Amino acid sequence: MSVIARSLVRLYPDAFRERWGAMVEDEARGAGWKSWPNLVAGIADMWLHPALWPADSPAQRQRRVATMGITVALAAWFLNHLAAEQADALPSAITDARTAITHGSTLLLLLGLALVAPRPRPTAAAALLLLRWALRRLALPTAVGTAAVLVVHSGIDTTPPTLRVTVLAAWWTALALGAIQIPRIFTGVGAEAVVPPPARRLRAGVWTLAAASATGGAALLGSSATDGLHPLAATLGVGLLLLTAVCTGTLRDLRELPPVD
Amino acid sequence: MQANDAQTLVLCALADGPLHGYAINTAIEELTGERLGPGSLYGALTRLESKQLIEPLDGQGRQRPVRLTPQGREVLERELRTMARLADAGLRRLGVNPA
Numbered sequence: 001m002s003v004i005a006r007s008l009v010r011l012y013p014d015a016f017r018e019r020w021g022a023m024v025e026d027e028a029r030g031a032g033w034k035s036w037p038n039l040v041a042g043i044a045d046m047w048l049h050p051a052l053w054p055a056d057s058p059a060q061r062q063r064r065v066a067t068m069g070i071t072v073a074l075a076a077w078f079l080n081h082l083a084a085e086q087a088d089a090l091p092s093a094i095t096d097a098r099t100a101i102t103h104g105s106t107l108l109l110l111l112g113l114a115l116v117a118p119r120p121r122p123t124a125a126a127a128l129l130l131l132r133w134a135l136r137r138l139a140l141p142t143a144v145g146t147a148a149v150l151v152v153h154s155g156i157d158t159t160p161p162t163l164r165v166t167v168l169a170a171w172w173t174a175l176a177l178g179a180i181q182i183p184r185i186f187t188g189v190g191a192e193a194v195v196p197p198p199a200r201r202l203r204a205g206v207w208t209l210a211a212a213s214a215t216g217g218a219a220l221l222g223s224s225a226t227d228g229l230h231p232l233a234a235t236l237g238v239g240l241l242l243l244t245a246v247c248t249g250t251l252r253d254l255r256e257l258p259p260v261d
Numbered sequence: 262m263q264a265n266d267a268q269t270l271v272l273c274a275l276a277d278g279p280l281h282g283y284a285i286n287t288a289i290e291e292l293t294g295e296r297l298g299p300g301s302l303y304g305a306l307t308r309l310e311s312k313q314l315i316e317p318l319d320g321q322g323r324q325r326p327v328r329l330t331p332q333g334r335e336v337l338e339r340e341l342r343t344m345a346r347l348a349d350a351g352l353r354r355l356g357v358n359p360a
Contacts, residue, residue: 016303016307019307019317019325020282020303020306020307020325022323022324023281023282023283023303023323023324023325024282024299024300024303026282026283026323026324027282027283027286027299027302027303028299030283031296031298031299035298035299035300037298038298038299038300038301039298039299039300040300041298041300041301042298042299042300042301042303042304043300045300045304046304046307051311052307052308052311053307053311054307054310054311055311061311253311256311256312257311257312258312258313
């Protein structure tokens with residue numbers, strides 16, 4: 001039983017675990033299996049609120065919020081891209097809404113990303129560190145994506161279903177891996193190479209990302225509802241609205257934290 | 262915050278002085294008859310620390326005590342006064358004498 005409690009505690013963010021991990025484990029072990037659902041809810045709660053994690057400085061909290069913003073932007077882009085690429089499988093109303101989703105939501109996502117993204121320090125050492133981490137994190141998704149593109153453009157017959165599914169799976173896996181790894185570049189390099197945006201810009205960025213994901217999610221859900229419930233569009237729409245909820249939660253956290261500037 | 266809010270309960274438990282996590286939950290159990298789950302308890306501690314309402318002290322072994330900050334004491338007092346006023350008004354409307 002203690003093995004399960006310890007394994008669950010390992011799922012908390014590092015900063016939380018370093019501060020409270022041993023005590024959470026003792027409490028969970030004492031309370032037994034009945035505490036596990038509460039522990040799982042606590043883990044999810046902490047991952048959704050990076051602004052609250054124990055920090056050495058306000059700048060560290062801002063860096064975490066910036067990383068969360070990048071993660072949300074990439075996840076929203078991935079879902080939007082999936083909706084756009086699967087347009088043939090979606091009802092016509094969704095196809096019509098695609099242009100609006102792609103243009104409006106993507107513009108807002110880009111603006112939000114520009115606002116929340118940490119700035120590289122203007123030194124050669126910082127640039128080298130960023131480059132090293134980018135190579136390390138993006139090597140695998142780049143290799144997988146490149147392989148998929150090469151197969152498609154090499155003249156190999158991709159009509160056999162197995163090969164077609166494999167190439168498609170490789171392409172989407174590469175995109176998903178890239179979306180996961182880009183925020184990890186910023187967590188990897190830390191304060192040595194990047195500085196978080198000022199508090200006001202960060203808040204404006206998170207607001208923009210919330211608006212972008214809400215717009216995309218509402219458009220997909222609305223189109224899905226008007227043309228009969230379409231499971232794929234509804235799932236993508238709900239996913240985008242969940243990202244909006246993450247942003248609004250972060251904005252509430254930022255409002256409750258002591259002011260930075 | 263509300264009377265049964267985990268953050269208010271933790272602040273109340275710390276009103277007497279610094280305690281570590283297990284002792285905080287024992288104090289909450291004495292107040293309410295139930296212990297908080299580990300996710301709720303340490304989630305509340307994390308939130309209170311981020312708002313600078315509590316601060317950690319040097320630990321003893323695996324346990325690390327925390328205490329109220331002056332701001333935390335102020336917030337707790339304000340919350341409890343609000344709750345007391347509300348309880349008083351509610352009991353009067355029910356025709357019950359406040360204890």
